[in-house]
Amino acid sequence: ELTGEIPASFSQLRQLTLLHLFRNHLHGGIPPFVADLPNLEVLQVWENNFTLELPERLGSNGRLMKLDAATNRLTGLIPNSLCRGGRLETLILMDNSLFGPIPEELGACKSLIRVRVARNFLNGTIPAGLFDLPSADMLELSDNFFSGELPPRIAGRSLGTLVLSNNQITGGIPPSVGDLAGLQKLLMESNMLSGEIPAQIGRLKNLSNLNLSGNGIGGPIPAELAGCTSLGSIDLSRNNLTGEIPVEITHLQNLNTLNLSWNQLVGGIPQQVERMHSLTLFDLSYNNLSGKIPMGGQLFVFNESSYAGNPGLCGRPLRLAPCSPSNSGPSVCTTTPSQPLTPSKVLLTVGILAAAAIASVAAVVAARSCWSRGNYPNRWRMTAFQRLDFTVDDVVECLREDNV
Template structure:
C-alpha cells in the first residue's frame, strides 16, 4: 500500500494494535483512527512519511510511553492523542515538531514535568495537557510561543507560581490552570485582565481577585506591592487627623452661614412714608 495517502477509519469498532511501520508509508499524509478500541503502544519506526500532516488517535485504549522517535514526526501539524492511557514523561523530542500547530495530550496518564522543549514549536496555537499526572512548575519558556491562543493545563499536580511573563502573550485568549497545586498571587496585568477567574479555581494557595486575600508575604515574587499592617500609633494619628479635619470643616461652615445671614440682613428693604400733593401752575 505504498500509494496510500490517507487513512480515515475513525468512529468504528476496530481493536488490536496499530500496525508497525504504518507511519512509514512513503505517501501517507493523514491518519484518523480516533474513537475506536485500539490497544498497545504507539510504535514509530525510524522512517516516517515526510508528507504526514495529521495524526488523530483520540479516544482509544493506547498505552505505554511515547517513544523518542516521535521527534521524527517533523512535518505533523496536528497531533491528537487525547483520551488514551499513555503514561510516563512527555519526551523532549516533541520540540522537533516544528510544523505543529495543535497538540492535544489531554485525558491520559502523562507524568513528570512539562517538557520545556515544547516551546520550540513556534507554530503552536493550541495546547491541551489537562487531566494528566504532570508535576513540577510551569516552564517559563512557554511564553516564547508567540501565536499560542489556547493553553489548558488544568487537573494536574503542577507546583509553583504562574509565570508573570504570560501577561505579555497577546495572542493568548484562553487559559485554564484550575485544580493544580499552584501558589502565589495571580498577576492582574496584560492578558491576565481578560482571563476568567474560573481558570484559577482549585488551587488553594493561589490568591488575588475572586480567589481570596493573599497570605502574609505572598506576592513579592510577582513584583506586587505588599502592604504592611498599620501600627497602633499610626492608626491613632489617622483618627486624630480625621477629627481635626472634621472640626475645621464644621467651623468653616458656621462662619460661612453667619456671613451669609449678615449679608442678607444688610440688604433688607427700608420703607419711606410720603404724601401725595395736588398743585397746578398758572
C-alpha cells in the same frame, strides 16, 4: 437523490474504472460483484445508507486506488485485499459500524496517502506499518477501541495529521514522533498513555495543535515545547504532570489555547505569561500552584475559573484569597476576609462616604455658579489618574482597631 439499491446490471460494466454514487439515499448492501469489476480503480459511495459488509474480495483486482465509504451503516471487517495491487492511496471508512482489527496487509501498503477510519468499533493493535508510510499525509484513527502500544518507529516527512484520540492505547509516546517534520496536528487525548512527554516534540516547527489530555502522562512539561513556534493550542489537562510551568512556554506568541488543568504542577505562574497577547483560553485550575496571579496583558480577561483548585494562589481573580507579603510580596491587604466588621470600622466608612458626597455636591454647586455668571473656562484641562489596584471592599478589610 437516488434511492433503492445498486442494480445487478452494473455487474456487466466490465470496463468501469470509476463508480461515484456518493450523497444519495441508496440502501442495502454493496453487491459482491463490485469486487469483481476488473478495471475498478475508484469507488466512492459515501453519505448513503448502505448496510451489511464491504465485499470480501474488494481490491482483489489489483487496481483499486481510492475507496471512500464514509458515513454509511456498514458493519463487518475491513477486507484484507484492498491493497493487493499495491496501488491503494485513499482509504476512508469513518462514521460506520465496522469492527475487528485493521488488517496487517494495510500496514504494508506503502502507496497509502490518506487513512481515515475514525468513529467505528475497530479494535486490536494498530499495525506498525501504518506509522511508517512514506507518502502518508493523514492518519486518523480516533474514536475506536484500539489498544496496545505505539511502535517505537513513527516516520513520514509528509504526515501532517496524526489523530489517535479516544482509544485505549497504552505505553509511552515514542520520541521518534519528533521526526515528523511536516506534522501540524498531534491529537492523542483520552487514551491510557503513560511515561513523559518526549522533548523531541520540540523539533516540530509546523505543529499547530497538541492535545495529550486525559491520559496518565507524568513528569515535567518539557521546556523544548517552545521550539514548536507555530503552536496555537496546547492541551495537557487531566494528566499527572509535575514540576513547574516552564517559563520558555511564554515565548509561544501565537498560542491561543493553554490548558494545563487537573495536573500536579507546583510553583508560581510565570510573570512573562502577561506577554502572551493571543491567549483566548487559559486554564490552570486544579493543580498545586502558589503565589500571586499575574494580571497584566491578556490575563486581565480570565476569571476565577482559570485558577480554581490551587489553594496557594492569590490575587484579584480569587476574591476570597487576597495576597499577603508571605506569599506574594507587597500587596494591598494583609488581613483575611473572614475578619468581622467592628462598629468603629462602620462609622469610619460611613464618614468617608458622607464626606465624599458633600464634596461632590459642593463641586456641582460651584460649577453651576461659574457657568451662570458666564465665567467660562478658557480651555479644558485633562488630569490623568492611574487606576489603583484595590476596591472599597479592600479598604474595609484592611481597617484595624489600632488605625481607626
